[in-house]
Amino acid sequence: MKRVGKVAALAGLVALLATGCSGDEVLRFGWPVGVTEQAAKMRWLWTWSVIAALVVGVIVWGLIFWSSAFHRRKKNADPTALPRQFQYNVPLELFCVVLPLVMVCVLFFFTATTESQVLDKKPNPDVTVDVVAFQWNWEFDYPAEAKDANGQMIKTIGSSSEIPLLVVPVGKTIQYNLRSTDVIHSFWVPEFNFKRDVFPYPEKNNQDSSFQNTIDRPGSFVGRCAELCGTYHSMMNFEVRALPADEYARYIQLRTQVNPATGLPNTAAEALAALNCGELCTPHAVTTEPFNTDRTAR
Ligand SMILES: [Cu+2]
Incomplete structure (x- = not known):
C-alpha cells in the first residue's frame, strides 16, 4: 500500500x-x-x-475501487450464492x-x-455601438457620440485596405445593438466568451438583439462572423480595440476632426494612428486581414 x-x-x-x-x-x-x-x-x-x-x-471512483478491491468473491465461497441484495430498500x-x-x-x-x-443590462450604458452586419462586412456606428465635421454620425466600415475596427473604452459599460441588413450573421469575439446571432429583423424573431459588457483590460481582440452567411463568410472579420477611457475620448475627438491629407473626417485607423499609443493603435491588425475585394485573387 x-x-x-x-x-x-x-x-x-x-x-x-x-x-x-x-x-x-x-x-x-x-x-x-x-x-x-x-x-x-x-x-x-x-x-x-x-x-x-x-x-x-x-x-x-472511490466506491467502484472499494467494491471491486475489497468485495471480491471469496476463494471458497459458494458459487451459487448471491451477494447481499438491496432492492426495495x-x-x-x-x-x-x-x-x-x-x-x-x-x-x-x-x-x-x-x-x-x-x-x-444597465439602463444607461456609458457607450452604445450599433453593430450592422452585412455580406460580408461590419459597420460600427456610435449614435450617442459627437458628430463628425460633416455633421454625420461617427461610423466605421471595413474596406479593402482597412479592417473594420471596433474601438471601445476599458472599464465602461458598453451596449452593442446588433442588426443585419441581409442574412443571419453572428457577432463573436472569442475573448468576450460571448457570441450572439445578428438577425435582419430581430423584433420579428423575438430576439433580444442587444447585450452589454465591460472590458477589463486594454488590448486588441479578433472578432468574427460565426454564422455561415455565404461565399466570403470566412473573411467577415473585425477587430476590437479596447483603449483606456482617456485614450478612447481622444479617439472619438479625432474621429470628429478632418484629416488634412484627405480632406475627410479621420477614419478609425487614421484616428488610431494619430493617437500614437503603440501597438494597441497600430492601424492594421496582425491577426486579421482587411477584406480582399479582388474576386480573382484566390
Ligand atoms: Cu456573416
Whole structure:
C-alpha cells in the first residue's frame, strides 16, 4: 500500500509539473481567458461546476475501487450464492433519487443566476455601438457620440485596405445593438466568451438583439462572423480595440476632426494612428486581414 501511495503521488506530481500549467490555469480547467467582467462570472461558474463534478467523481471512483478491491468473491465461497441484495430498500432508493435531483437544482440555480448576470443590462450604458452586419462586412456606428465635421454620425466600415475596427473604452459599460441588413450573421469575439446571432429583423424573431459588457483590460481582440452567411463568410472579420477611457475620448475627438491629407473626417485607423499609443493603435491588425475585394485573387 505504501509503495502504491508513493507511485500515485509521484505520478500526480509529474502530471502537474509536466503540463506546465500555472495555478490560475489549473483552476480555469480549460476555460478560455476572457477579457470582460461577464466572462469572469462565467469562469467562476465553470470552475465551481468542475470542482463539484470532481468531488462527485472522486466519490464514485472511490466506491467502484472499494467494491471491486475489497468485495471480491471469496476463494471458497459458494458459487451459487448471491451477494447481499438491496432492492426495495426505500430509504436507499429515495436517497438515490433525491440526491441527484438536489445536485441538478444547485447546478441549475447557479447557471440561471450567472446567465442573468451576464445578460443583465444597465439602463444607461456609458457607450452604445450599433453593430450592422452585412455580406460580408461590419459597420460600427456610435449614435450617442459627437458628430463628425460633416455633421454625420461617427461610423466605421471595413474596406479593402482597412479592417473594420471596433474601438471601445476599458472599464465602461458598453451596449452593442446588433442588426443585419441581409442574412443571419453572428457577432463573436472569442475573448468576450460571448457570441450572439445578428438577425435582419430581430423584433420579428423575438430576439433580444442587444447585450452589454465591460472590458477589463486594454488590448486588441479578433472578432468574427460565426454564422455561415455565404461565399466570403470566412473573411467577415473585425477587430476590437479596447483603449483606456482617456485614450478612447481622444479617439472619438479625432474621429470628429478632418484629416488634412484627405480632406475627410479621420477614419478609425487614421484616428488610431494619430493617437500614437503603440501597438494597441497600430492601424492594421496582425491577426486579421482587411477584406480582399479582388474576386480573382484566390
Ligand atoms: Cu456573416
